[in-house]
Amino acid sequence: MTNEAAARAPKTALVRTTALCKQYVQRGSFSRKKFAVEALSGVDLDIAPGCLTALVGGSGSGKSTLARCLAMLERPDSGEIWLEGESISVGNPQQAARLRPKIQLVFQDSAGALNPRFSAAEIIAEPLEIQRRESGPRLRERALELMEEVGLPPDWANRRPLEFSGGQRQRLAIARAIALQPAFLILDESLSGLDLSTQAQVLNLLLDLQSAHSLTYLLISHDLTLVGQIADFVAVMHQGKIVERGSRQQVLGSPQHAHTRKLVGSVQVLEAAFRTAQAGGGR
Amino acid sequence: MKYLFRRARHGILLVIGASILCFLFSDLAPGGFFDEMKLNPQISASTVAALRAQYGLDRGLPVRYGSWVQSVLRGEFGYSFAYNTSVRSLLMLRARNTLFLTSLATILAWLIAVPLGVWMASHPGQWVDRICMGGTSLLISLSEIVLVLGLLYFAVRTHAFPVGGMVSTGFDQLGVLGKVWDLTTHLIVPAAALTLASLPILVRHVRACLIEILGTPFVESARAHGIGRARLLFRHALPAAANPLISLLGLSVGGLLSGSLLVEVMTGWPGLGPLLLESSMSRDLYVVVGIVMASTVFMICGNLLADVMLVIVDPRLRADLRAE
Secondary structure, eight states, X not given: OOHHHHHHSOSSOSEEEEEEEEEEEEEOTTSOOEEEEEEEEEEEEEEOTTOEEEEEEOTTSSHXXXXXXXXXXXXXXXXXXXXXXXXXXXXXXXXXXXXXXXEEEEOSOHHHHSOTTSOHHHHHHHHHHHTTSOOTHHHHHXXXXXXXXXXXXXXXXXXXXXXXXXXXXXXXXXXXXXXXXXXXXXXXXXTTTSOHHHHHHHHHHHHHHHHHHTOEEEEEESOHHHHHHHOSEEEEEETTEEEEEEEXXXXXXXXXXXXXXXXXXHHHHHHHHHHXXXXXXXX | OHHHHHHHHHHHHHHHHHHHHHHHHHHHSSOOTTHHHHHOTXXXXXXXXXXXXXXXXXXOHHHHHHHHHHHHXXXXXXEETTXXXXXXXXXXXXXXXXXXXHHHHHHHHHHHHHHHHHHHHHSTTSHHHHHHHHHHHHHHHSOHHHHXXXXXXXXXXXXXXXXXXXXXXXXXXXXXXXXXHHHHHHHHHHHHHHHHHHHHHHHHHHHHHHHHHHTSHHHHHHXXXXXOHHHIXXXXXXXXXXXXXXXXXXXXXXXXXXXXHHHHHHHTOSSHHHHHHHHHHHTOHHHHHHHHHHHHHXXXXXXXHHXXXXXXXXXXXXXXXXXX
C-alpha cells in the first residue's frame, strides 16, 4: 500500500466504502436508445467490526448492488471499498483472490444458490478445495464438522440441496460461507422466505456463529421489525444513496430523513392493524 | 435397470404403432408397383393380377401386415419388387453409407458447436459473439438445398474436390492411402452441407443453455467463493446445462438415418436417400416401409440413449428413480 493510500485507510471500520458509484446501462424494450440506471450514487458506509449492521430500503434502492460490490461480484464505476484497511476496489486479481475468502455472501434463494447436482459435503468442501485450505480425506472431514456446527446431521452429507428444507438449505449455505473463516459475512435477504420459527432458528445460529468466530455481519433486509430486534447499526438506502445511518435506536427510534420516517411509519401502521385485528378476535 | 426396461417397452410399442401407421398410409396412397404394367399392352391383365397375387398385394391390409411382421421376424424386412431381393440386403449397404456420412457430420458439428457455444456464452455481446450469432442466423435462414448448391458450385468452379458419388471410378485399383484420400474428398461436400445445416442450431442451443445457467444464483454464489472461470464453466455451468443438450444429442443420433436424405439425393451419395426417392417413385412398398421403420427405430433408440444418459449425468433423476 502506498503512503497516500495508507493515510486514507479507515482506522476503526472493518469495511468502509467511500463515494461508491455504480451505473447500469440499459436499453428500452422497443428502441435502441440507451439509458443509465444509477444503482449506487456516492455511497459512504462504515461497518464496525464484530457488529451487525443492517441495510434497509425499498426495492431497487441499491442494497443488493452494494452487496455485490462488497462481495467483489461487481466492480464499482468509482469510489473505494476498504477491508481491514486495505483497498479492494482496484482490479487486481491476485489481491482479489487473497481477500475474497474474508468476505462471504449468503443469498436469499438458498435453493438457487446451491448447485443442485452437488451433495451437501461437496458444496461445503468446494471453497476449501479451491482456496487449498484442506485436501484429501481431511476435506470431507472438515465439511462434516461444518455441517455439525450449523446444526445439520453429518450423515446427510450425501444429500442434494433439494432434499433439504428451506431452513436446512440456508444452514448449508451458511456452513459453506463460514468454511473459509471469513471476517465479514453479507446476508442478502438471507432470512426472507423462511417461516417465523425457522427464521428464529437460523437467526440464533447466525448470532452464535458471530460470537464464536467474531464475525461482522451486513444484513440486507426489508423486515424492519427483525432489524429493530437484532441490528447494532442501521443504514437506510434510497435511490442509490445512504440517506441515514447510525445506531439502531437513533435510526429507528427517531428517524430524521423523510424516507426513513416513511419506512418506520409503514411498519407501525402494520403493527397497529395487527393489534386491532387481534383485539377484534383475529381473522 | 427397471427404468431401462420400461423405456425399451415404450419404444417397442412405439415401433409397432409406427409400423401400423406406415402400412395404413402406404395403403391409402394411390397407385402401386404393378400399376404401370397395366399401361403396357404387351403385358396382359391376368399377368399383372398373377404378379400381384404372387407378392400378396391382392390380400387385405391386416394379412399383408401379418406377412410383413413374419418377414421382419425372419430378418428380411419384406421384399423389393424392383430389385427382386430382400429389403434387408438392400438396406444394409445403403444404411452403412448413410451412417458413415451422418455420423461424421454429427460428430464434426458437435465438436465445433460445444466449444464455440461455451466460448460465445462466456463472452456474450462482444463483437466476436455478435459475428458468430450473425453467422448462425445466416446459416439457419439458408435451406439445405441452398447450402448444397453453394458447395457444389464451389467444388465445380475450383475443382478442389470431386462432385457426386462416394468414390471415383477405378477406386478398387487404388492403394490404401489412395482409397482413404478418394473417400475423404468425396465426403467433403455432403459432410460439410450436413455439418453446416445442423451447426447453427447446436451452437445457439449450447450458447443459450450456458448463458441461462451462468446467470443462475448458484453460479453467482460459486463466483463469490472465488471459484475460477474455467472450473465455473466446466464443473458448474456445463453439467447444469447438460440436460437440454443431451436431449438434443438424442435427436441428433435419432436423425442419423433420416437427416441426410435430401443431401444424399443432391450429391449422389449412395445412401438411403436416393433409394427412398427411387422406391417411393416406383411404389416399391416394402423398401419404403423398411427405410421409414429403420429411421423410426433409430429415432427411438436416440431418445432412449438420451434418457439413459440423462439418468447417468443427473443425480436428481437417479434420486427420483430410486424413490419410485
